[in-house]
Amino acid sequence: MASKTPGQSRKPLMAGNWKMNLNHVEAVGLVQKLTWTLDDKRHDPEKSEVVVLPPFTDLRTVQTLVEGDRLTLGYGAQDVSAHDNGAYTGEISVEMLAKLNCSYVAVGHSERRQYHAEDDALVNAKTAKALSGGITPIVCVGEGLDVRQAGQQVPYTLSQVDGALAGLTAEQVAALVIAYEPVWAIGTGEVATPEDAQEVCSAIRSRLSEVHGADVADKVRILYGGSVKSNNVASIMAQPDVDGCLVGGASLQVEEFAAIARFYDLPAL
Ligand SMILES: O=C(CO)COP(=O)(O)O
Numbered sequence: 001m002a003s004k005t006p007g008q009s010r011k012p013l014m015a016g017n018w019k020m021n022l023n024h025v026e027a028v029g030l031v032q033k034l035t036w037t038l039d040d041k042r043h044d045p046e047k048s049e050v051v052v053l054p055p056f057t058d059l060r061t062v063q064t065l066v067e068g069d070r071l072t073l074g075y076g077a078q079d080v081s082a083h084d085n086g087a088y089t090g091e092i093s094v095e096m097l098a099k100l101n102c103s104y105v106a107v108g109h110s111e112r113r114q115y116h117a118e119d120d121a122l123v124n125a126k127t128a129k130a131l132s133g134g135i136t137p138i139v140c141v142g143e144g145l146d147v148r149q150a151g152q153q154v155p156y157t158l159s160q161v162d163g164a165l166a167g168l169t170a171e172q173v174a175a176l177v178i179a180y181e182p183v184w185a186i187g188t189g190e191v192a193t194p195e196d197a198q199e200v201c202s203a204i205r206s207r208l209s210e211v212h213g214a215d216v217a218d219k220v221r222i223l224y225g226g227s228v229k230s231n232n233v234a235s236i237m238a239q240p241d242v243d244g245c246l247v248g249g250a251s252l253q254v255e256e257f258a259a260i261a262r263f264y265d266l267p268a269l
Pocket residue numbers: 017109181185186187188189225226227228246247248249250
């Protein structure tokens with residue numbers, strides 16, 4: 001596996017969270033253009049893994065395209081049910097996602113926490129469910145503006161991490177991805193400084209090390225999310241504990257997302 005810095009084995013991950021954008025027809029256009037652009041610019045898949053998280057209704061189409069054309073593009077979902085099956089109207093199970101060969105699923109995104117009242121216990125149940133189905137959860141954590149202004153971003157975020165990972169084995173934790181997304185930076189154009197991102201990402205890694213040991217902490221990829229663009233990605237990625245980005249708005253723009261995926265060729269401003 002390629003390294004971001006010598007001696008580090010975590011392969012950078014650039015995940016595009018489309019949120020509630022693009023129907024399945026539009027998804028075809030974006031995925032095709034994205035893979036053409038990455039090929040054209042000679043993207044090295046060893047230097048960053050590129051993943052899209054489309055809406056549920058696009059997943060079968062994206063799967064067909066990726067598998068049919070053997071694209072070097074990962075995909076996954078934006079949410080998963082904490083239940084296996086049954087009378088849960090509107091929910092999608094991990095088995096359904098696994099059947100679509102999804103590699104990843106976001107859990108606990110701040111928009112789910114905010115608009116669907118998801119708490120740490122539910123995020124914990126969804127994380128465990130994803131792992132049990134063989135899908136890598138991207139566990140989202142991060143503080144709101146009031147918490148940041150009170151200087152409590154580290155304890156607040158660590159408490160979300162503790163809640164989301166409660167009861168998981170060291171082996172399970174080693175297999176997941178954590179995304180630090182400060183809520184005040186999401187969709188606002190207000191990106192955290194590289195130092196802000198590093199402060200919390202490094203605190204998360206220290207906590208993983210305390211609880212599960214340094215070997216586990218070394219394996220977990222910790223992403224930053226919140227107004228990531230091609231003009232700020234390189235300096236964020238230069239931070240030692242930032243192993244990738246969870247990208248919202250910019251992942252809907254092919255040239256932008258392709259440039260973000262190729263952060264390794266951009267100057268850190
Ligand atoms: O929420 C995000 C990704 O999950 C970030 O969204 P933006 O990149 O649009 O700020």
